[in-house]
Amino acid sequence: MVSDSRLEATVDKILNKTEDEILSSLKSSYEESLQTLSKSQNSLEQEYDRIIDEGRKEAEKIHKQIVGSADLESRNKQLLLVEKAIDDVFEKALAKIAKERNSDYSNLIKSLIEDATKTLGTTDVVVYTNSQDKDAVQSALSNFSGAELASDTIECLGGIKVKSKDGSMTFDNTIDARFDRMKPLIRKEIASKFGIGS
Secondary structure, rough: OOHHHHHHHHHHHHHHHHHHHHHHHHHHHHHHHHHHHHHHHHHHHHHHHHHHHHHHHHHHHHHHHHHHHHHHHHHHHHHHHHHHHHHHHHHHHHHHHHHHOHHHHHHHHHHHHHHHHHOOOOEEEEEEHHHHHHHHHHHHHHOOOOOOOOOOOOOOOOOEEEOOOOOEEEEEEHHHHHEEEEEEEHHHHHHHOOOOOO
16 A cells, blocks of 8 residues: 555656646746737737728828819810800801901901011912902902902902912911911910819
8 A cells, every 4th residue: 555655646746747847838838829929919010000001091092093083074074165165156256257247347358468468478479268258358459569369269258368479378367267376375265264274
């Protein structure tokens, strides 16, 4: 029995020692796990903050793109509306000009011829016009030596087209051409009044 009690004491001693070692090992492992978890937590928190920051930046970027796209679309719609309104005004003005030939019209023809000959630098020209303005042009040409009326007519609302007699220079001073030259300036002025640029 003595040997049994020694054996039992030895087994208890070994078990206690093993239990202490296991508990110590578990405690050490637990503390290491806590340290690793603490380090990982800091790293995870930094990664989380980085992901949130990147997400915020991406959301701001997308927001700016959406707002910018909407602003551009709105501006384009404004420009189209202004363009349509300008075209309507031009059509009405041209229709009115095509119908009216009052006493000031002869003065207009004279100034168109004067402008064209100054631009070309010569009065030695052939002047073209439409059939409706032929008489007014013929009358105005008496003030310009060397200028003559072409026998052919041109298609236009009114005004003249002048060609040097040697054929080297031409100046289109028809009402149609003058309108076309003025349109960009008028469009720009109207668009700026609406604050939408051009």
